Amino acid sequence: MSFDDIIDRRDTHCAKWDMMEKLYGVSADDGLAMWVADMDFQPPKCVIDALQARVDHGMFGYFGDDSDYRAAIQWWMKERHNWDIQPEWIFSTHGLVNGAAMCIDAYTKQGDGVVMFTPIYHAFARVIEAADRRIVECQMALTDGRYTLDFDAWDAQMDGSETLLLLCSPHNPGGRVWTQAELEGVAAFAKRHDLIIVSDEIHHDLVMPGHTHIPMAQIDGIADRLVMMSATTKTFSIAGAHVGNVIIQDEALRAKFAKRMGALGLSPNAFGLFMATAAYSPEGAAWVDALMEYLAGNARIFDEGVNAIPGLKSMPLQATYLSWVDFSGTGMSREEVTRRIEKDAQIAANYGPTFGAGGETFMRFNIATQRSRVQEAVARLTKAFGDLQ
DSSP: OOTTSOOOOTTSSOHHHHSHHHHHSOOTTTOEEEOSSOOSSOOOHHHHHHHHHHHHHTOOOOOOOOHHHHHHHHHHHHHHHOOOOOGGGEEEESHHHHHHHHHHHHHOOTTOEEEEEESOOTHHHHHHHHTTOEEEEEEOEEETTEEEOOHHHHHHHOOSOEEEEEEESSOTTTOOOOOHHHHHHHHHHHHHTTOEEEEEOTTTTOBOTTOOOOOGGGSTTOGGGEEEEEOSTTTTTOGGGOOEEEEOOSHHHHHHHHHHHHHHTOOOOHHHHHHHHHHSSHHHHHHHHHHHHHHHHHHHHHHHHHHTSTTOEEOOOSBSSEEEEEOGGGOOOHHHHHHIIIIISOEEEEEGGGGOTTOTTEEEEEOOSOHHHHHHHHHHHHHHTGGGO
8 A cells, every 4th residue: 555545534533533623623524634643554564464363363362472572672673773672671551651651650759850851742741740740841942943952051950859851752843863962961961960761762763864863772871760662653653552662771770660560450452562563574664664755755845835934934854754833933823823724724733832841833743644635734834824925
C-alpha cells in the first residue's frame, strides 16, 4: 500500500477523526484532522501479518516467554541507533505517558519539582499535576527560528526541591534533534541539581534525512541517573497498541522501577508485544526509511506553503511529523487565529499554550497524512489568511 492511499478512519473509534468535532467543532466529513499525534498510514505488512497470525490462531491467552520481544528491541537499538542494551534493562509499560507517570511515581514524592524544557509534550504536565508534583517550566530560547537550551537562566530557577527532569529527545513540539554538545549540557545541568533524567525518545526513529539522533544513553557519566524511554508505537503507526519500553541500565534505578511495577500489578498486553516484535525487523526498518522520505516531502510542501503566508512561520523540522507554526507575526489574537483555522479552514490542530510556557502564539499540525491532504491544508490556510497576502 502506498502512503498516498487514503484510508477512511471515520466511525472506527479513532480519536483523531471521531473526536475532533466534539473537541474542535470541525466536522470529520469536511475537516482535516491534524491534531492527535498518530499517522494516517497503515503499519508495515510485517506488523499486520503478525497480528493476523494471532487472529487466525484464534487463541488470546496470557503472553509468555518474551525473549524474542526483548531480542528485537536489542537488535533495533544496536542496528538503528548504535546503542547496546541488555534484555534485563527493559520494562514494558502501557505507552510512554504511562512510562513517564511510572517514573514520577517511582523516583519522586508529592511536592517535588519536575523540570521540563518548555514548550513540551502536553501530556506530561497533566501527569505531573495529577501526581501532586510541581511543574517547573524552564522556557527555551528562540534563536534563529529554533529552540536552544538556556542553562544559565535555568540554573537560577532551581531551588533544590527539584528531583526529576523530563527530556523530550527529539523535541516535541519543536522538532529539534539535540546535538552532542546540547545533550552533554543537559547531563551537566542534571548533575548540578541532582536530577534523575527521564529521556522520552519516542520520536527517535522519525528523524528527517540529513539529521542523526543521539541516544541520551550515549552521553558519558550519567547512567546512574538516567531512564530511557522508547516505543514502536509512533514509529510504526500502532499507537493504539499502548506498549512502550522503559530501559534502565543502573541497577538501583531499575530496582525502584520494578518495585513500583510490581506494586501496581502492571503487565503488557499480548497484541502489543507481537506487533512490536514484528516491527523491530529488517522489513520494519525498510518501511521506516521509506516513511521518512515521504514525510520529508510532506514537510517541504507544508513549510513552503505556510511560510508563504505573511505573518506565519513554521519551525524547521529536523524530526517528528509535527509542524510547529508561529502565528505571532499576524498580530492577531489567539481567538482570531483559532477561529480562522477551525471555522474557515476546517482544520483541527493542537493549541500551543497546552505545551507550556513559550507555546502561546503557536499551533501544532500533524503532517503524517496523505500528501493530498497536506496540500489541501496549505490551500485552506492560504485562503483563511488570504487578507494578509
